[in-house]
Structure formats: C-alpha cells, structure tokens
Amino acid sequence: MGVRGLVIISVSTGMVVATSAMAAQDEETNIQNLPPVEVAAPPPAAARRVAPARPVARVGAPGSAAPRTRLYVYPTSPGTGRGLDVDKVPSAINAVDASQIKRTNSPNIADALQQYVPGVSINEVTGNPFQPDIQFRGYVASPLAGTPQGLAVYQNGVRINEAFSDIVNWDLIPTAAIRSAVVVTNNPAYGLNALGGAIDLQMKNGFNYQGAEIDIMGGSFGRIQGSAQWGKQVDGNWSVYGALEGIHDNGFRNFSSSDVRRFYGDVGYRFEGNEFHLNGGVANNSLAGPSTVPAELLQQYWGATYTTPQTISNKVAYLNLTGKVEATPTWTFEGTARLRRFKQSTVDGNPTDTLPCDDPSLLCFDDDDVPAFGLNGVQLANTFGPGAILSQIDRTSTRSTSFGVSGQATNTDQVFGHDNRFVIGASYDLSNTQFNGSTELGTIGTNYVVTGSGIFLGQSGEPTSIGPVSLRTVNQYQGLYALDTFNVTDRFAVSGGGRFNAAHISLMDQLGTALNGEHDFYRFNPIIGGTFKITPEITAYAGYSEANRVPTPLELGCADPARPCIIGQFLVADPPLKQVVSKTVEAGFRGTKELMIGSLGWKIGAFRATNYDDIVATPIPGLTGFGFFQNVGRTRRQGLEAEVSLKSNVLQFQASYAFLDARFLDALTLGSDSPFADADGNIQVLPGNQIPRLPRHLIKASVEYAVTDVWKVGGDALFVSSQYFVGDESNQFPQLPSYAVFNLHTSYRVTKNVQLYGRVNNIFDHRYSTLGTFFDRDALPNFTNGAEFVDPRSLSPARPRAFYAGMRVTF
Template structure:
C-alpha cells in the first residue's frame, strides 16, 4: 500500500454482488415468495411440505411448492441449479418475510435482532430508526467514525456508504424485503466482511402477486402506512412496487422521525434466462442522534443533550441484473448499477472555543491558540461575559457510485463426482463530495445551541482543525474470485477458493493541498472448508477463511494523535493506516427432524475471528468530539451460538443463546474520558481486556400460537448481558447493566382479506440503556442542578419505554 494523508469519504464496493439469501417458495402467508433471484447463486434444499391443517386462505394467490434456497456466491436473478444447503461450510442465519412481518416494525433490524442468535441492536444514535447492528462483535452502524465490520448487500449490491463504510438501515424498504441472510466465513463477499455479510433479497412480480395495504399507529405519535403490489403478465413479464411512509414523534425531546421509501422491479424470464430492472428511492429525516448524561436521564427519561442533532438521508438507485443458462451446465450472470446518496447532518455540540486570556478575542481551550474566522483573522468575542459557548457542526455528503460485475457457474462433474465451480469479477467506483463547517453559538439552559452567524476557519497551527472542509474523493474497488465445491462422496463435500481485492482511494482537497492523497491496498483472501452429512438429519461443518477491510477516507484523514479531528467533520493530512485483516475459523452441527408437533430445527456452532492491525476510534480527553483513528494491533472475537426452533401450522417457537468474547490481544495506551485515566488523560489497555460495547451473553425466546384458524397470539423475550462503556477499554469502570425486554403481539383475521393486529413493546416498561460511553463532564454545566458541573461521567442511549401499537392489513 502507499499514500499520504487524506480526509473524508466513502468506500462503496457497490456491486461486489456477493450476497447471500434465504427464502421460501411457499403458498403461505402474504408475501413469502420464492427466493431464487437477484445476484447470488442458489444453495437449495428441498423442505418437507407443510401439514395439511391450514387456516382459511389469508392472502391472494402466492407462489408454489415449498422450497428453501440459500445464496452464497454473487450472481443475478434466475432459477440456477442450487447447491445443497448441507454443502455450505459455515453458519447459516436467515429471516424470511413472515418473520419480518411478525416483528411489526418498519425496521428490518428488529427482525434480525429477534431471529438471529448472535445479533444485538444498540441505539447509539438515540433514534430507533438508525440503530447499530452488532454480530459476533462486528458492527454495521450509521454512525460516522464507527469501525465497520459487516458488509451489507441489497439484491447483491453492496450498500455500505463510501464515507466511513457507514450503514444507513433507514434507507431499506422493509415491505419489499423477501428475505435476509447473514453468511459468515466467506471472502467472496469482498471488502469489509470481517464478521460476515448481510444480504437482503427483494421481492418482484414473479415471487409476489396481489396487493396489500398496511396501516398502523400508536404511542409517541406513531403513524405509518405501506402498500405493495405485484403482478405477472403472460407468464414472462412481471412488475412489483412498494411504498412506505412513517412519522414518529419519539419519546425524547427533539426526536421526531419521518421516513419515506419506494421500491419497484420490472422483470422478464423464460426457460433459460431472466432479467430485472429495479429502482428505489428514500427521503428520511431524524432527530435526537446522541447519548445523554446519566444525570439528565435520572431527571427525565426523554432528555437530550446539546441539540440540534438532525440527520437527513436521501438515496436513489437503479440496478440491472441478468442471468442466462447457456447450456445445462453453464450459467452466465451480470449486473450493473448506479446509486446516488446524499446526507446532511446538523449537530449542536460543546466547543473548545472560549474567551482568550486577552479579553475581547476568542481562542481554543489553551487560551493561546487563536480561533480564526474563515478569512484567517482571529475572531473577536461578541458574547457577554459568562456566556456558555457551543458549536453547530454541519456536514454534507454527496456520493455517486457505479458498478458492474460478471459471473460464470459450471456444474459439470469432475473426476466422476458432482462439482460446482464459480468464477467472477467486479468493478465499483464512487465519487464523493464532502463539505463541513463549524458555526460558533451559545448554549441555553435547555441545551439548545443557537447559532451566531460566526464561522470558524483554519487555525494555521498544529491544533485541531475546525475550519471549513471541502473534499472530493474517488474510490475504486476491483475484485476477482473463484470458488469450487467438490463432492468427495454423497455425504462429504469440500469447498475452496478465494478472492483478490484491489482498492484505490484518492483524495483531492478543494480548498488547498493538505488533504491530497492516494492510497492503494491489495489482498488475497482464501477460504477452505468442508461438510459431512453424519445422518440424513445431522450435518457437521468446519471452515477457515480470511477477509480484509481497507481504511476509509475518514480514517486515513484523521490518524495523527498530535492533530486530532472533530469526528467526523474536520480532517487533516495524516500518516496512512494499515488495512485490517481478519482470520476466522468456525465449526458446528445443524439438523432437522419431523415430529408430531411440527418440524424441529437446531444448530450449534463455535467461531474464532482474529483481527490484525485492527482500527479503533480514539477520543481526545478534554476535547469534546475530537479524536483520531489508530491501528491497535490484534483483537479477537470468539464464541458459541446455539438455536432450536419448531414450526407447524399452529405453532412457531424459537430459542437461542449466543456467547461472544471480544478482547484486545496487545497492550495499548489510549486517550479516554474515563475517570480512571491518568493525569495525561490516558488509560492502559492490557492483553485480555474486553472490547467495550460487546455484551457477552444474548438469550432470545419467541413463540406464536394459532388459538383458532383466525386468531394468533405471540410474544418474545430478549436478554442482553452487561457490557463495558466505550472509553473503558481498560475495564476499570462498572459495566452498563444487563437488561431483559418482553414484547407481545396478536392478530385477528376478520375476513379473507382483512386482518387487525396489535403489539405491546417493553410490556413491563423497563428503563434501560443499550449503549454507554464517557463524556467530558466539564464541557457544559448541569442546568438541572443549578449549573454545577456534572459528577457522573456516563452518557447513555435510553431505550424506548412501553409502547402500544395497533394496525390493519388489507389484501387484494
């Protein structure tokens, strides 16, 4: 690798097309259509037909014969010959459309949390529509500056944003999702799949026919509606469209949310080919995106700290996919896509700017470094004595991404044995414009920052940069991969292959030359594994793989401890970072069995993932919001996942347990606002210290029972154990407490086409926090305590109190 410093914006391998998906071709429920398409070759397994006992028809005609398929390589739509699921040498986690609907939420992340053992959700932003998804200690987060470890795909197109690889879950149209699969131990998914890859497979008119309108409302001013429609025309053509809208006032001050999303697909297929064009758009706005000091929450659970805190996200995309079965054993696939993403963030914060030792002028916190205006001249102090100063930081992102990919699959026998060979390549490029400004303001007793019209410029010294930033970045990602699964016997199969990644990140400073830079990273990631079918109902698997992620433009542009940045707004030229390499081994057992009460499924597995040259965001003590990114040596995440489920026409039951042990392997000195920090604001991290914000234990239990053919009741419980606060990497402070949440839901089918439903979340009104960090207790007074300083260094993300919702679903 090579490069100089840089500064912001986005790596998006948009069309690595390495997704993975589980779906069901079932004639059940309103939209559990066949999962045979969009960008990933099938791993298919025939499932036993459902029991003949059925409720009255509840939806319009749906698609035929029950069958389950898993997608573990990049491909495009079609009915490609599948690989038996028992040949996949890794853990398989999937959520179908029924489970998404049962969650009763427009957040697909809620369905992931409820149905996948190792997934945990944290509302780091303080808003339920922009959550962090953590799996095995790796995160896919919308928070800029969070080191990302999960790749996310929609119809095989990577949708992690270019700037910091952030994942904006709010942009995904939940009603249009056919299935979600989380695959591990597979480098074919390209960059950033350190802990795994999440692939969302969307509906189309071949897999969903009919129409549905769904409206719901309830606590905290929630009002939401969705509509979807699908139709097949003359068997060869199909069209599908979905539209969603939501308004929620939130339970916290200034926490209103508005979501608007659209998705559509037009498809054509015949016996040997299938082609799709799908487009989507979203325009969303959110408030209250931050943690809150614990002392404020003790006074009022809906409190906020230094507002405004708003985020506006917009996206539009166009995807083209095609698949042709050229011969009985050769299939060729291709994709092309373009995506435009825009984000505007307004963030009110404390500031390091204060009156200088020399009265009448403004300086940074040391009283000697001048706070300059945009013209480079030191700012005069226009504020009355005793005014508490703040800062409104504004950032905007404009990214355009284009990508193409191609893949060939061959199923000819090799040496007289069944064999499946896949080879493919992808190219993705994104161009991003990033801009940021900082406006000095005043903080009132309601913690609202009011702007003054005075904007900061560069300091001109090796101090934190707080002036305007204008940056253009170009990210180019190339990938070449091959995978082969060879059946040694009918029971034993081995898989091997790998992917070669080349990533180039160029930065062009639009206001000078300080941020200019060019970095190139290369890496070959291998995989090898095997499966053995011990009995027809029991399969063992084991595998080893490697994956990598390259530093983002944000991380590359803010990597010098001597020149920290306001994350993630202002960047400086800094030394390059090393890419992160993860090496994973996992093994387990899975099986299923037909019982009198239904189909019993179960699995148990263990994993160990070791990251080398891991990257961490390190805060600067005493400088609110400032920090830098640093390679911190090796880290390890290891654990166990176990799950059992029962499915029948009248009963659905699941229970799971996940243990995740995440630790540092090397000694470190890190800056922290921890009360245990030394006089220089540092803590000492020892080998074996646990990584913060990763709870070690997660227990999930859920059930739904059909009391009659038209009335269902169900509920679920979630236990998440304690976790260390972010900033307590030395493990000296008391942990964030564990929590348990119980939820209930019910539905009643009034007629064939009309269903009423309701749910109660957090039925015992448990007050708990999903995330915690430390903050500078001296930055702003505690106005609820007469303006004295805060005593408690904890800052928390409060979870939503008890909430009631009711809705109606009409199908045609």
Template sequence: MGGQMGGVRFVVLASIAAGAVVGHETALAQGGSEHVETLPPVEVTAPAEGAKRGRSREATRIVRPRPRVIIPTAPAATAGSASDIDADKVPASVNVVDSKQIERTGSPNITDALLQSVPSVNISEVSGNPFTPNLEFRGFVASPVSGTPQGLAVYQNGVRINEAFGDTINWDLIPTLAIKSVAVVTNNPAFGLNALGGAVDVQMKDGFSYHGTELSVMGGSFGRIQGSGQWGKQIDNNYAVYGALEGIHDDGFRNFSQSDIRRFYGDVAYRNDVSEFHLNMGAADNKFGATATVPAELLQNYWGATYTTPQTSHNQVGYFNLTGKVEATPTWTIEGAAHLRFFKQSTEDANPTGTQPCDDPTLLCFGDSSTPAFGLNGVQLSNPFPDGSFLGENDRTSTRSTTAGLSLQATNDDKLFGHDNRFTVGTSLDTSVTWFNASAELGTFGPDYVMTGSGIFLGPSGSPVTDGPVSLRATNQYFGLYALDTFDVTDRLSISGGGRFNTANISLQDQLGTALNGNHEYDRFNPMIGGTYKITRDVTLYGGYSEANRAPTPLELSCADPANPCTIATFLVSDPDLKQVVSHTFEAGLRGSKELNIGTLSWKLGGFRATNTDDILAIASPVLQGFGYYQNVGSTRRQGFEAEIDVKSKALQVYASYAFIDARFLDSLTVGSNSPFADANGNIQISPGNQIPGIPRHRIKAGFDYNVTDAFKIGGDALWVSSQYFVGDESNQFSKLPSYAVFNAHASYQIDKTYQIFGRIDNIFDNRYSTWGTFFQTDALPNFTNGQAFSDPRSLSPARPRAFYVGMKATF
C-alpha cells in the same frame, strides 16, 4: 415547519393509499412460479419438485423442512441464480430471516427481525433514534454512525450498499415491506471488502414471486402513524412488475427525536426459457432527530431528556440495478449486474466547543486562553458573546456520493470425476466519487441545552488541534476476482474451497488546501476452505477457515494523525496512512432438523474464532475532549459459540437461542481516552486480554407464535442482554453498563379473507434500560436541572419505554 407538515401529509396520504409495516406472503397468487430468488450470496430456498433453472416456477415457499441454499457469490447475484447447493453443503453458519419472520416483529426496522432471529446479533441505538441503529454480529458492527469502524458488508439484490465515504450502513434506506429474505452469513471471502465478520444479504421481492395487493395502516405511542402498500403482478409467463411504498412519522419518546421516513422500491422483470432480466429501482427521503447519548444525571430526572441540540440527520438515496442471467449451455450459466447509486446526507450536530474567551475577553481563543480562534477569513475572532455565556458549535456536514459498478460471474455444474461439482468464477468493479463538506457555526447554549447560532463560522484554529471548514473529494475504486468450488467427495462429504483477490484504490483531494491530499492502495488475496459431513440423514457437521480484509475508509484516512485530532466525522485534518485490517476466522458446528409428532425440529450448535490483525479503533484525543483520530491497534480477537432450537407446527412455533461473544484486545497499547481513569496526559493503558467495549458477552432470545383459532393468533418474544463495558473504557476499569431484559407481545385477527386487524406491545414491563454507553466531558456544560456541575461521567442511550400499536391490513 413546512417540511415537517409535508412529511406528515405524506405519511397520512400513504396511510390512506397504501399500507402496512411488513410484507404478507398470503398475497402470493396460487398459480405463481417455481422461481427462487437468489440472496447474495446465500439464500435458503425450496425449489418445487422438478424445478429447472430459468423455466416457469412456483411461488416462493416460506417454511421448508428440507432447505436449499443458493450461493451466487456476490456481487454478481441475480434472480434464480445458478449456483445453488444444498444447505448442508455450506461450511459455515447460515442464518436466514424470511418475510414471515419480518412480519411477526410488526416493525419497519429490518434490524428488529435480525435481533429476534439471529443468535449473535445485538442492536444498540448509538445515535439515539430507533430507525438508525447499530447492528452488531459476533462483535463486528454495521452502523449508520460516521466514525464507527465497520466490520460487516451489506448487500441488497447483489449490490454492496456500504456507503462509500465511511462504509456506513443506513438501515433506514431499505424498504422493509419489500424485503423477501435476509441472511447473515460468514466464512466466505467472495463477499468482498469489509466482510470481516461476515455479510448481511438482503433479497427483495419481485412480481414473479409476489402476486396481489396489500394495504395497511398503523398508529400508536409517541405519535407513530405509518402506512404502506405493495403490489405485484405476473403478466403471462414472461413479464412481472412489483412496487412497494412506505411512509412513517414518529415523534419519538425523547425531546427533538422526530422521524419522517418515505421510501419506495420497484422491480420490472422479463424471463424466457433460458434467460431472466430485472431492472429494480428505489428511492428514500428520511429525516431524523438523532438525539444521541445523554448524561445519566439528566435521565434520572426525565427518561426523554436530551443533551446538546440540534442533532439531526437527513438521508436521501436513489438507485438503479440491472441484473441478468443467461443459460449459455446446459451446464454453464452466465450472470451479470450493473448498478448506479446516488446518496446524500446532511447532518447538524451541536457540541461544546474548544472556543473560549481569551485572556483579553474581547477576543476568542481555541483550546486555551492564548491560542487565537480564527474566522473563515483567517482573522482572529472578536468575542460578541455576553459574559457567562456557554459557548458551543453546530458542526454541519454534507456528504454526496455517486457509486457505479459492474459484476459478472459464470457457474458450471458439470460432474467432476463422476461426482457432483459446482464451480463459480466471477469479477466485480465498483467506483465512487464523494464530496464531503463540513463547517462549524459558533453559538450559545440555553438552559434546555438548545444551541442558538450566531452566524459566526470557525476557521482553522488551535495548536496542535485544527478545527474549521473542510471540503474534500474522495474517489474509491474496488476490484475483485473470485472463484469458488464445491465438490461432493461422497454422498455425505462435500468440500468447498476458493478465494478472492481484492484491490482498493482510494484517492483524497483537499479542495481548500493540501493537508488531506493522498493516494492509498490496498491489495490482498483471501482464501477459504471448508467441508460438511452428514453424520446421519438429520445431522450435519461443518467446519471451515477463511480470511477477509477491510481497507481503511476515506473518512478514517483523513483523520488518522494523533498530533492533529479532529471532531470525528466532521473536521478532517491530515492524511497519514493506515494499514488494512485482516480477519482470520475458524468456524465449526453441528446442525440438523427432524420431523416429530409435534412438528419440525430444527437446531444448530457452533463455535467460531475470528482474529483481526491491524484492527482500527476510534481513539479519543488526550489533548481536547470531543476530538479524536483513527489508529491501528494491533490484534484483536472475537470468539464464542451459538446455540439455537426451533419447533414449528401448524398451530405453534417456539424458538430459543443463546450466544456467547468474547471480544478482547491481544496487544498492549497506550491510547487516548475520555475515561475517568485516564492519566494526566489523557491516556489509558490497554493490556492483553482486556475486553473490547460495547460488546455484551451473553445474549438469550426466546419467542413463540400460537394459533388460538384459524383467525386469531398471538405471540411474544423475550430478549436478555448481559452487561458491557462503556465505549472509551478499553482498559476495563469503570463499572459496566448493566444488563437488561425486554419482553414484547403481538396479536392479530383475520376478520375475513381480505381484512386483518393487528396490534403489539413493546417493552411490556416498561423496563428502563440503555443499549449503549460512553463518557462525556462533565465540565463542558453545567447541569442546568440543579445548577451544579455534572459529577457522573456516564452518557447513555436510553431505550424506548412501553409502547402500544394497532393497525389494519387489507390483502387482495
């Protein structure tokens, strides 16, 4: 309770001292700089007329009729990168979300802005908390949930922030207020490991591009109170300082789903005529009630219902990044970066257990009534629980990672055979050490599904299943060497090519035995080639081919034995090898923009096909419900097309998009599953052409913003997502999770130059829908609401009901 009240006090103090949910570019000073920050590896920008790298710059502009794209080829991205090329020369789809688009969502979650603005993005709340969502792009996932096979690389200021142990992405650790822009980009192997479907690239603000002070407070439904503030200042032409602070408290609409978020970001910068350096740092301390999915029968009685409790997560991070850029000659620019990141996560997850009374009721067994359940001392556990108790276990984990890295790249823009040419070569080295620990405390569930611990901890038990404490040290070393070149064949035709060599070394050291010991090495060269052609001044054709690879994570390698499954992300049991995943992506499309009487019209239409070989899937154990392992499942394919249109004028902005995503298995497979259609051995048969679960095929998005007056603005957005198969139904035999539609609205009124009031309504029509679904073991616990057994195997992640929020913002 003391920690909870401390978090509330922090939010209240932050609300008084600081402020808002999002950034506000009106705080930019009028006499700023023509500096354009780079986005690793792509950012759409518009340099001021006559701009020259490294010299005094104008403030970043948000609406750009003729954009330029900056490609510093991550991870050596620095502010004002030299490797900038026109957007029309990028042979891939480019989706950029700026701070204005983030602000219009009124949300502290950056994923909400991506959901609205990027056609192929979809969001699902697998963990049951809106601050820790899964982001899915073209069927590839970036998730905070341990055990999710990841398919997207995420960068912040040029630093890859996929956590070392499971490549997870904790979106809650990124301070939304301090974000300058985000890009979702594809078709470039320079993004490094895990960019199977592309990369999400986050560029943060600094004191050169943001001037002024902004404070804001907001509150509303489900106990939400939040406050934040940002301040930026440029000192003369050479120095700049920026800082942002956010605090959020939310009780959540579900039982036990409280969230407390505290995060900070700061940047100190120096530049002169030929160089620029930034030291940025950040910290976050966030606690969540991660309530996860809930049986459908419980939701029918109460939309805020939960199943087994506690399910909590505590994320902490601290990081330092030093970036620099030097113009060595008029045509050569050298850029470098060094980073250090500390991450800690603690979780509690109450679950039904394989522990049960033996045939001799005074003893405990595991998996059946004859296999002993052992304690930490290796002695079979006696049974202290009353007859008729519903046993469970609280699976606790602790993950502590330290990651450090260096990167260096050089860019040359000398003409080649009299034609414009941009050549970039670079290298990066990242290393991390992770300490992972897990334990299981036995206890009993009450009629509210809350588990009461007994103080008895489970040791290694079961046959073939192993359950018990884990202590693992994992070391990752990632090295990359890359080169990219863009050559203008003519004024209309540009060709890009290059590649990256990746090597990954993963070492596992079991601290309690030898079962998890292992060393794994993965190497691969990934090529890229593509081109763009300007059909007219306003229409560009693009196309390209690229490859990317993902090395298995230490988490996956430690749980990859079908004969010894584990509680996913908790009890690691063995160290068999897994093959790396390789994606082969083709992409082509058209894009354009045109000035009309009604405003600026922008549009794009494109298609893609990405084929993964040796894809990795989390497989449910046929031996024991709730356990599983990771397995290479042959080839999979994700293909589709995207269409988007956007019209912007001074008073009105309207956008609409459609995306079709077809994700399928390409090989015949027999895998374990908790599907109700599993055979007597707990297996299902996947046939070529079966759809991959959890990926809706259709997404339609639309929205508008309208200036009723100079001071009063209104807007709204709509989202429709089609049905999808339940996770666990890889054989496509169960009925789908239904489609859903949700509508939101927002408004603001500028009282004067300083003060603004704003508000929003989420889910206007109070639609009750679920964003994700799977199956659960219906006989593990009874349905206490009616005293009978569960009959519906569906377990759902319910979306937030209608919610109202209002706030005030002050800009100085």
C-alpha cells in the same frame, strides 16, 4: 435451521429469496452481484385446520409441498437439480423470511434480525430507532460516521455500505419490500468489509410476490406509519412490483421527531430459464439523532437530551440492472450494473473549546493557547455577552455517486464422475464523493439548545484546526473470485477458493493540500471448508476464511494524533493506515427432524476470528470531541451460538443462545474520558482486556400460537448481558447493567382480506440503556441543579413501554 419457506442466497450474486408461510413453493428470482445460497425449509406438519379458500397477497404461486430442507449454493430454481444440499455448506446459516419480518410489525429490519438471528444485537447509539447499530459476533454495521465497520451489507446483491465512511443507513431500506434477510459468515466472496460476515437483503419482485397489500399502523409516541405494495406477473414472462412506505414518529425524547419516506420498484422479464430485472428506489428521510445523554439528566427525565440540534437528512436514488442466462444445461452466466446517488446532511450542536482569551475582547481556542480565526483569517472578536456559555453547531454535507458492474459464470459439470460446482466472477466499483464541513459558534441555553451566531470558525492553527473542510474522494474497488464445491462422496463435500481485492483511494483537498493522498491496498483472501453428513438428519461442518477491510476516506483523512479532528465531522491530515485483516475458523453441527407436532430444527456452532491491524477511533484527552483513527494491533472475537426451532401451521417457536468473548490481544494507550484515566487523560489497555459495547451473553425466545383459524397470539423475549462502557477499554469501570425486555403481539383475521393486529413492546416498562460511554463533565454545566456534572456516564436510553395497533388489507 429456523427458516420457514424457501430461501435463496447468492454469495456471488447476493441473491436471496424467501416464501411466506402461505406459499408452498417459490419461483426463481433475479440474480445480482455476489456466490448464491438457497435455503429450502421443510414443509410444515399436516395442518389441523383448513386454510382460507383463497390466499391473497401471496408470495409466489401455490404448489406441491417442498422437499426436505435444502440449501442451494446456486442462483436458479432447485428444480434444475444443480443446487447444493444444505449439508454441503461449511458455515452457519442464519435466515429470516418475509413472514418473520412481518411478525415484528416493525418498519426496521434490524428488529427482525435481532429477534431471529443468534449473535445479533442492536443499540440506538444515535438515539433514533430508524438508525440502529447492528452487531453480529462483535462486528458492527452502523449509520454513525466514525464507527469502524465490520459487516458488509447487500441489497439485491449490491453493496450499500456508503462510499465515504462505510456506514449503513438502515432508514433508506423499505422493510415492506424485503423478501428475506440472511446473515452470512465464513465467506470472503462478499468482498471488502466483510470481516465478521455480511447481511444480505433480497427484495421482492412480481414473480415471487403477486397481489396487493395496504398496511396502516399507529401508536405510542406519535407513531403513524403506512405501507402499500403491489406485485403482478403479466403474460407469464413479465412482472411488476412496487412498495411505498411512509412513517412519522415523535420519539420519546425531546427533539426526536423523524419522518421516513421510501419507495422500491422492480420490473422483470424471463423466458426459458433466462431472467432480467430492472429495479431501483428512492428515499427522502429527516431524522433526529439525540445520541447519548448524561446519566444525571436521565435520572431527572427519561426523555432528556444533552445538546440540540442533532438532525440528519438522508436522500438516496439507485438503479440496478441484472441478468441471468442459462447458456447450456451446465453453464449459467450472470451480470449486473448499478448506479447509486447518496446525499447526507448533518447538523450537530456540541460543546466547544472556543472561549474568551486573556484579552476578553478576543476569542481563543484550547485554553487561550491558539487564536480562534474566522473565515477571513482574522482572529475573532468576542461579541458574546457576559456570562454566555459558548457552544458550536457542526455541519457536514456528503454527496456520493457510485457505479459498479460485475459478472459471474457457474458450471455444474461432473469432475471425475463426482458432482461439482464451480463459480468464477469479477466486480468493479467506482465512487466519487464530495465532503464539506463547517463550524458555527453559538450559545447554549438551559434546555441544552445551541443557538447559532452566524460566526463561522476558520482554520485555527495547530494542533486543533477545525476550520472548514472541502474534500473530494474517489474510491476504486476491484474483485476477482473463484469458488468450488466438490462432492468426495454423497456424505462428504469439500469447498475452497478465494477472492482477490484491490482498492485505490484518492483524496483531493479542495481548500489546500493537507488532505491530498493516494492509497493502494491489495489482498487475497482464501476460504476452505468441508461438511460431513453423520446421519441423514445431522451434519457437521468446519471452515476457515480470511477477509479484509481497507481504511475509509474518512479514516485516512483523520489519522494523525498531532492534528486531531472532530470524529465523524472533520478531516485534517492523511497519514497512512494499514488495512484490517480478519482470519476466522468456524465449526458446528446442525440438523432437522420431522415430528408429529411440526418440523424441528437445531444448530450449534463455535467460531474464532482474529483481526490484525484493527482500526479504532481514539479520543484526544482535554479536547472535547476531538480524536483520530489508528491501528491498534490484534483483537479477537470468539464464541458459541445455539438455536432450536419448532415450526407448524399452529405453532412457531424459536429460542437461541449466543456467547461472545471479544478481547484486545496487544497492549496500547488510548485517550479516554474515563474516571480512571491518568493525569494525561490516557488509559492503558492490556492484552486480554475485553472490547467495550459487546455483551457476552444473548438469550432470545419467540413464540406464536394459532388459537383459532383466524386468531393468533405470541410474544418474544430478549436478554442482553452487561457490557463495558465505550471508553473503558481498560475494563476498570463497572459495566453497563444487563437487561431483559418482553414483547407481546396478536392478530385477528376479520375476513380473508382484512386483518387487525396489535403489539405491546417492553410490556413491563423496564428502563434500561443499550449503550454507555463517558463524556467531558466540564464541557457544560448541569442546568438541572446549577452545579457541575458528577456522574461520568452518558447513556443511550431504550424506548419505554409502547402500544401499537394496525390493519392490514390484502387484495
């Protein structure tokens, strides 16, 4: 299974726990909001070397060797005997533990997910390593507003997709405090947006992490980062944990410096099987987002940017209260209450469609068809000098406050003399968001830096109004679910259940009435599956599930092709959109075997997911940056995933292969900057065309070998096949080339408390791009040669070879 240590995942509570390689057994943990999954990996083979006499900064407490691999769909300790064997879970299992996260020496959980989970790939569409897109099985969890999201993300059981646009800000999560990350498939219990599954992050607490650690690292491109964490169990019943991280990175591109500051803390109390936790965190990050850049500029300089400024400020504060009560030997009750405050501000320099009118003393919009008005409603005078190249700075501000409560009851009484586990739960979430946007005209220089003029655009009329926006939205989400697993025999188990989702979204225009709207969505999503133990070491599984995603306030406010908006920036109308429904079937085999050289784990599985009424962002031809959201009918994602791993105290090895076939199933017309667009700027998408930005093949391998008791060396490799450009849904343009990247790492334990480590990423300094799209070649000149752009490609360049070294001190 590729999991080392104990992992607990709560599908209903979102709870996940994992041990480090140094600990032999894990403790119970807090339960939060979503149905549990516990994974206990087999113990490593007998060690050839003697372990250090006194482990430090340990996770959990030392104990006897764990039993053979088990997965428990229950939030409490496996010692209660009420867990569900791994052979009873009818879906794929993908878990990453704390030791694997630490091995990447990365402040981004995305790197560990990409390295250790088949089917996961990342790209830096924003141009910032702290805000990657994470793609799994053709679905994405992205920080970029306007990206149709397809993965739900949970932290300690609390959904952290932001209320306004469902984006996921990975930079807000302190990586040092993550105990495990699990990618869950085939389960609607994770609520809205889990079309392709959910990513469940479980954080550390003082019961499962005791000791202290300081980690300092630095290296290429001005990277300086440090983290400190401390955990303690007090008097057996109380626990305290805290983690603090700070990171500065200059970036390898112009104007790409970022600063990350984040904290997480937890206070816990438990007695006689009952457990309560109060945890929360804060973050205050300043990020550059240089985004994609024309290929012709990259050919001149790999660190080029296209338009600047491109900055993001993210701030968050959240508090969660969770509790678990074991009322009887067979009944457990859990609950959570949560509060989250999020603020984001963006500054985005862009080309503009504002230009001098036929009367050069005035400004017009859209090729002189529409007057450009100021905030006072008067047509703007052209105060810019002769030869000035006009541009604009778009600014947005999003402030969201979210509150939620949930409860769950679990029963493990036998039914007709057979083991059975029944879970029933409910959740309620309320979010209030204030969104504001404005556009300031300016001029752009030969370095592609936009300088503001202090002149702000007002409403400029139909069809291309981009004036100021002030919108208040209220989201209300309710969910009711029930899941049951029944052991027909010791070898055969069936699972079934479902979740009912209800969503109400209110849009209230603060400047007029155009954005006002009330939207209701309802959906029941079923799940059914079964597992069969073929032999004591081989299990077969199969399952079917459904999930839904309701349109976000951002999408609902930008759904009118007659009144397009700047995607991800402004809203102008709210025609109704249909909710997206996915239907997934999944089947496969998995197994484990104890060998003399270690524990062998393997799995192979296939899936097919069909989306109905899928939502995409559609550009408007001839209007730079403008577009709208629309339902486009059916899309399908299907594929195959295989993995093999070998774990021992001396050797850690893992390799995987994933195949993905993602296609449109219905014909449609889309606007595009593709060179194959027709005279109206449209492309024709035919049934069977592949969905862009999704590579068909992923091959991964990682290895770490203990040369001595104190010295380890390792490396990892990633191959990503070619993919179609965003905007080439008709599949006519040559694909973005495939790439392979290789990394090396080593560590040396100087003393029991001090470890030195180093890492080289992209050791062959391969220049490749993780994403490609098209851009309007006429929007701005190519200042490098004084001519127009010829190449239509705009690329997201990957980081060149980078060296990092650090020191880790434990107490």
